Amino acid sequence: MNSLRGIDLNLLVVLEALLAERHISRAALRLQLSQPAVSHSLGRLRQLLDDQLLVRGQGGLVLTPRAHELAAPLAEALAQVRILLGPTGFQPSTARRTFRLAMSDYGALVVLPHLLRALRKAAPNVDLTVSQASREAMTAQVADGEVDLALGVFAYRPEDVRETPLFDDGYACVVDAATVRDSGRLDQVAYLARSHVAVANASERMDAIDTAVAKLGGRRKIACTVPHWSVAPALITGTNLVLTTVRSTLAAIADDARYAIFAPPFTLPDFSCGMLWHARAEADPGHAWLRERVQQAAAVAADMPRAAEAPISLRG
Template identity: 30%
Template sequence: MSLKRVDLNLFRVFEAIMQSRSVSGASKDLGVTASAVSHALARLRLAVGDDLFVYGEDGMVPTPRALAIAPAIREGLGRIEDAIVARPFVPAEAARTFRIAASEYGTSEVLTGLIARLARSAPQIELCIFPYSRLDVVQQLDEGRLDLVVGWFADLPERVRRMPLLTDHEALVVRRGHPLAGRPVTREALFAYPFVVVELLGAGDQALGGFVDDRGVWRRVWIDRLLMEADADGAPVAHVAVSLPHYASVGDILARTDMVATLPERVARRLVAAGAHAALDMPHAPLEATVEAIWHQRAERDGGLQWLLGELAETVRAEAKA
């Protein structure tokens, strides 16, 4: 395929379909008829030699070829737009939606403060928060359907940038009046009771050391050193009675049973402060996990997203001092 023979507007149609996953949605975004979008797609299919999109249950599904060329097309269109329209990003005047994937923890501990901050300084900015629990969030980041992902990560590929936000530790929590409350706790004593485990992706046995590989991005799915080391030396193994993809119900479960839960310390503190739960002494050094924001390298030239990252970092710093 030679670019000399391809109308560059066809790539705008490609990007619009990639974002909306429908011909009608693309036509609305571009301000043209659905027939014009279909005709443009037919021309691009002929030029590329691939179907690019096929019909599926949820709309137009991109082919492997479409997914492969999408990042380059998006970057190329972005550079053209930057070259033609060099306008500064003015937060107080900007009307933009940022799409962020975050866990329940990331939303409550990181994004809530950001939302309050933006409500004052950039009232027309919208944050659309998607579940971190989906196994395709990195694909959405690659495709430009997400701007940021907030979570716990280990190894990252070169195309992904990262910014540490805050560090948390694991804590053991039981109901108030639990037989283990108020006394030294050994691992053997803990394992006499069933556990509640929060696995953010519901990945179960697929997690290695608490992480799962999502397109080269290693995402933490649970924070629990006991479970990682339980059978490493032939010691007793914890019985996991309940596995959940969120923290919201853990407190109620603990209050009604003698189960034990390992939670991030910030979550544990709120439960204990409410009066119905107690924190146990750890029988080992607590596991430490850093919450980070990650984004695609192409956003390095996105003034709006770079501003948002700065606001996010400042929010975390301000709340740490409070």
């Protein structure tokens, strides 16, 4: 590699954007540069590193093995440079910065509105870019420096990725109220006799609900699978479908007479929603400030009234 004296460090910022976006136009938009400027920088990077870095593959640009190797150390190096060259401390009212967050629409629905209101009030020039992926992909994005924070339910994290719990949550069932007018709920037999709406993505099809139902010796008949928690309740009205979903996502319909909300007719464990970030960001005052705001927003969300649940008696 050439001597540092001959390297334009701005090229590393361009490389960071290219490795994250894997698309020249999107990288240019992220950097607020022209597409030709980013293409020219990519050419210089290829010459500097003696590697193509991004090559055309099926569906678009893909990273070369060398580019994959560079992603994590590049993110760590730039994080330290930003801390070194940035102002001491962090002044929210005057700071200009964009943070990259990854979360499912569950996290976005529950935490993001409270977080964004707090940021617009305290730090009007701090912006958020929010993306969505599977929990495994979000963990990898934090590890590789592609995102600053990830919010969700995580089963695994690498040693250099930090996690803190935000709030606990659980499950509730939803049906059209007209279909359970007398009892306001379903027992196990009626639950399994109906068809269901499931919230899942392709990589997480077998979830805690299916596992619990399987222990009862049953199996849900899934009439519709959607990837978004927020849209699922709207699919229930006017049908005899059942939705088993996270309690906190039902706050908006808790007082809607069209829905009957009740506890599942079998045991489902509660779970914890957490926040991930990389150890390299520990010393970044701006990052620490954002983590505190996320925790505060999550605390506000946790204190919001939850969807009312009718008591339910299990029937063998």
